Each structure stands twice: as structure tokens, then as C-alpha cells.
Amino acid sequence: MSKQYETVIGLEVHVELATKTKIFCSCSTEFGGAPNTHTCPVCTGMPGSLPVLNKQVVEYALAVGLATNCQINQYCKFDRKNYFYPDNPQNYQISQLYLPICHDGWVEIETESGVTKKVGIHEIHMEEDAGKLVHDEWEDCSLVDYNRSGVPLIEIVSEPDMRSAEEVIAYLEKLRLIIQYLGASDCKLQEGSMRADVNLSVREVGAPKFGTRTEMKNLNSFKAIARAIEGERKRQIELIEEGKKVIQETRRWDDNKESSKAMRSKEDAQDYRYFPDPDLVPVIISDEWIARIKAQQPELRTEKIARYMEEFELPKYDAELLTSSKHMADTFEETVALCGKPKEASNWLMVEAMRLLKEHEMDADDMKFAPAHLAKLIEMVAAGSINRTVAKTVFEEIFAKDVDPEAYVEEKGLKVVNDEGALKSTIDAILAANPQSVADYKSGKEKAMGFLVGQTMRAMKGKADPAMVNKLVKEALTK
Numbered sequence: 457m458s459k460q461y462e463t464v465i466g467l468e469v470h471v472e473l474a475t476k477t478k479i480f481c482s483c484s485t486e487f488g489g490a491p492n493t494h495t496c497p498v499c500t501g502m503p504g505s506l507p508v509l510n511k512q513v514v515e516y517a518l519a520v521g522l523a524t525n526c527q528i529n530q531y532c533k534f535d536r537k538n539y540f541y542p543d544n545p546q547n548y549q550i551s552q553l554y555l556p557i558c559h560d561g562w563v564e565i566e567t568e569s570g571v572t573k574k575v576g577i578h579e580i581h582m583e584e585d586a587g588k589l590v591h592d593e594w595e596d597c598s599l600v601d602y603n604r605s606g607v608p609l610i611e612i613v614s615e616p617d618m619r620s621a622e623e624v625i626a627y628l629e630k631l632r633l634i635i636q637y638l639g640a641s642d643c644k645l646q647e648g649s650m651r652a653d654v655n656l657s658v659r660e661v662g663a664p665k666f667g668t669r670t671e672m673k674n675l676n677s678f679k680a681i682a683r684a685i686e687g688e689r690k691r692q693i694e695l696i697e698e699g700k701k702v703i704q705e706t707r708r709w710d711d712n713k714e715s716s717k718a719m720r721s722k723e724d725a726q727d728y729r730y731f732p733d734p735d736l737v738p739v740i741i742s743d744e745w746i747a748r749i750k751a752q753q754p755e756l757r758t759e760k761i762a763r764y765m766e767e768f769e770l771p772k773y774d775a776e777l778l779t780s781s782k783h784m785a786d787t788f789e790e791t792v793a794l795c796g797k798p799k800e801a802s803n804w805l806m807v808e809a810m811r812l813l814k815e816h817e818m819d820a821d822d823m824k825f826a827p828a829h830l831a832k833l834i835e836m837v838a839a840g841s842i843n844r845t846v847a848k849t850v851f852e853e854i855f856a857k858d859v860d861p862e863a864y865v866e867e868k869g870l871k872v873v874n875d876e877g878a879l880k881s882t883i884d885a886i887l888a889a890n891p892q893s894v895a896d897y898k899s900g901k902e903k904a905m906g907f908l909v910g911q912t913m914r915a916m917k918g919k920a921d922p923a924m925v926n927k928l929v930k931e932a933l934t935k
């Protein structure tokens with residue numbers, strides 16, 4: 457019988473915080489400026505420059521720590537992590553090792569197969585990001601852009617509590633939602649504002665000790681993470697079965713080749729010669745400060761779901777779907793505030809928006825239309841000025857190009873035709889052109905009427921009110 461293995465996974469998640477300025481200087485954190493334009497002596501590591509801590513960084517770290525049930529180190533400090541690399545101009549990174557701001561927290565995850573469990577958070581610490589190396593502009597040299605140098609990060613280190621890719625994805629989604637709801641980051645994996653390193657080992661089921669772990673970097677989507685976990689799990693099991701040893705090392709996952717490659721043997725903390733940063737004073741966090749952050753905490757997803765069910769009388773399923781991204785929830789709430797029709801707003805987003813998102817392989821966060829336009833569309837349907845078929849087409853335009861539905865309907869001439877005279881003469885013409893259907897109806901084949909209604913709707917280019925057409929066709933047939 458073949459042996460049964462268990463996968464043991466812990467994550468290190470780096471999140472770029474949504475501050476306007478960097479962690480230790482007042483340079484802009486804005487993404488995409490011309491290279492080296494968001495820089496100053498501090499974030500380019502000039503001798504004699506001194507870092508000054510951005511208070512907002514501490515507040516975001518506290519908010520995330522409190523929302524993930526962490527203990528707070530009310531006396532915390534920064535340390536220097538020493539290493540030489542061209543994207544790190546000081547030759548050390550300012551981080552936290554000995555007294556990180558938050559420790560010993562947890563989040564509850566629910567996997568798609570319905571398993572609920574707690575994942576422990578070992579610690580959350582604050583640190584600065586490095587610059588970016590550009591290797592392919594010229595053949596014979598590399599360039600460095602320090603715009604990202606000094607952008608604030610928090611690193612969330614989990615306990616090795618996860619056992620499958622499914623649990624890892626559930627954990628990351630949970631963290632992402634909490635942090636997005638707090639407004640602490642937009643957490644976009646593709647753009648690098650959320651980055652996950654996966655520590656993974658395997659052991660025989662029931663073994664008392666963990667196996668040797670490897671760390672995988674360079675994972676920039678949930679799918680890549682799931683594939684990397686599966687690939688690394690297989691690789692380690694094969695090594696063990698062949699009687700070889702798993703080496704503790706950092707590996708780079710190549711998602712195109714679906715395989716990983718050793719990058720470097722794993723360093724321990726001692727290799728970095730951490731020591732307290734003498735340029736920064738300790739951060740003292742008072743009880744009052746913690747209380748204030750707690751009081752400012754916005755409504756998180758669990759509370760939002762409960763409120764949607766209560767205040768808008770939505771089913772739990774709807775409330776869960778609408779809150780699965782903060783942007784979706786915001787769009788829903790703004791639409792409802794404008795049109796006062798929660799069930800309608802929910803239906804448009806859950807059915808049509810979700811369908812279009814899936815069709816275009818988009819994230820809910822990429823939805824760009826103004827809630828005011830959806831609200832207006834809902835009102836136009838309620839007022840009967842467009843029918844539902846036309847409304848669907850208009851919604852697609854709103855979704856794709858954020859058109860103003862009123863102007864769009866006007867321009868394309870899509871308004872419902874309520875002119876009975878015009879409708880009646882169209883119906884008369886249809887009936888005259890289809891004597892067989894009329895005869896069928898009169899001999900008791902009720903289905904024939906559906907055909908005539910369809911022909912009328914087509915002749916009216918879908919702009920007639922179907923209820924009215926039904927009524928008028930029936931009248932004409934029984935005349």
C-alpha cells in the first residue's frame with residue numbers, strides 16, 4: 457500500500473499599504489511615475505539622511521492586526537535587516553524582527569467544500585519595500601528604479617496551519633477582503649500590492665514532526681499559487697519516495713513551465729545580522745490609540761452580510777455574493793441609495809454583472825461604471841419607459857462603457873412604444889400576413905397566438921411592451 461502524505465503550508469503575505477506617502481519620507485507612493493522621480497535622499501539611502509516614521513502606516517497595521525484578532529505589542533521597534541542588493545540602496549531593509557507590531561492572531565476560513573477552520577497568524581510586522589530592477593531595457597546592463605523603495609508594507613506571517621491549496625486560497629481571500637474593507641490596501645496580486653510566499657513541507661500522515669520546508673516566491677495569481685502548491689507537493693513526495701532529502705531552500709515557480717527551480721539556499725534570520733535601527737525611536741502605542749482605531753473600524757464583511765439580510769431583506773446567498781468584493785458592495789449600496797430598490801439592484805449585479813464579469817474574465821474590482829447609471833436604468837424599467845429586453849442591452853453598454861442610460865436610449869430610439877394606434881396597425885398587418893396562424897388560433901390552437909405576438913415584437917424592434925402586445929393581439933384575434 458502506498459503511503460499517505462499530508463501537506464503543511466504556511467504563508468508570508470506582503471501587502472503594500474494605501475498611504476499617500478512612503479514609510480520614512482514624504483515621497484509619493486503613486487504607481488507608474490517616470491523612473492526615479494518619486495525619490496529623495498532618504499529613500500535612495502544617502503548617507504546622513506534620517507528616516508521619520510509615517511503615522512498612517514502604524515494605523516493601518518493596527519487596523520489589520522485588530523481585524524485579525526492579534527495581540528498588539530504596545531512597545532514595538534524597527535530593526536535593520538542587512539543584505540546587499542542593488543535595489544536596496546541602504547544595504548539594509550528597515551523591518552521588524554524582535555518586537556513586531558502585532559502577534560498571535562487568527563482568522564476563520566471557509567473552504568469551497570464547506571470546511572471551516574482557524575488559521576493562526578504568527579505576527580504582522582511593518583517594513584519598507586525595495587526598488588525595482590529592470591533587466592531588459594539594454595543588453596549589457598541592468599537599471600534600477602527607486603520609486604518603490606520605501607513604499608510601506610506589512611508582512612503577515614501565518615502559522616503552518618493550512619493543508620491544501622484550497623485552504624490557502626480561502627485564507628488569502630479572507631485576508632484580502634478584510635484589508636480591502638479596511639481601506640488599508642487594494643490587494644491586487646497582479647499589480648504586486650499583495651504578494652504571497654508559500655512555505656511548504658510534506659510528512660507522512662501521523663508523523664510527529666514537520667518535514668523540511670521550501671519557500672516559493674514569484675506567485676502573482678490565485679491560480680498560480682494553487683498550481684505551485686500542487687507542483688511542489690508532488691516534487692517533495694517524489695524525493696522522499698526515492699529516499700532523497702528535501703533541501704531547505706527558496707524556489708522560484710515558473711507558472712508557464714509549471715515547474716519550480718532552486719533560487720538560493722534558505723537563509724536564517726541570523727544570516728541577515730539584524731540589529732535595532734538606531735535612527736528610529738520605539739513606537740509606543742497607547743490604550744487610547746488602540747481604542748480609537750477600534751472605534752474607527754469600518755463595517756467588515758460578516759457585519760455587512762447580516763445588515764443586508766436585515767435592512768434590505770436579501771437572502772443570505774445574495775448578501776454573500778454582493779459582499780464578496782468591497783467594490784461590488786460599494787456599487788450595490790450606492791445604487792440602492794439612489795434608486796431605493798435593493799432587490800432590483802441586487803438582481804442586476806448578481807445576474808447580469810456576474811455573467812459579464814465571467815464572460816470577460818474580469819474581477820469585480822475592475823467594474824468601472826457609475827452606480828448612478830445603474831440606478832437610472834432601474835428607474836427607467838420601473839417607470840415602464842424601457843422593457844426588460846432592451847434594459848439588458850443597455851446594461852451591457854453601461855457595464856462596458858459606462859453610458860448614461862437615458863441618453864443612450866434616446867440616441868438609439870429604444871423607448872417603449874406606448875402608442876396604441878401604432879401598435880394596433882402593426883398587429884393588423886401581421887394578422888393579415890399570417891392568415892394560417894389566425895385560422896389555427898380560431899380552431900383552438902392557442903400556441904398560434906405566441907407566434908403572432910413574437911412577429912409583432914419583432915416588427916416593433918423589441919420596443920413594445922410585451923404585456924400590451926399580448927392584450928392587443930388577443931383583442932384583434934377575438935374581434
Ligand SMILES: [Zn+2]
Nearest residue numbers: 481483496499
Ligand atoms: Zn523619499
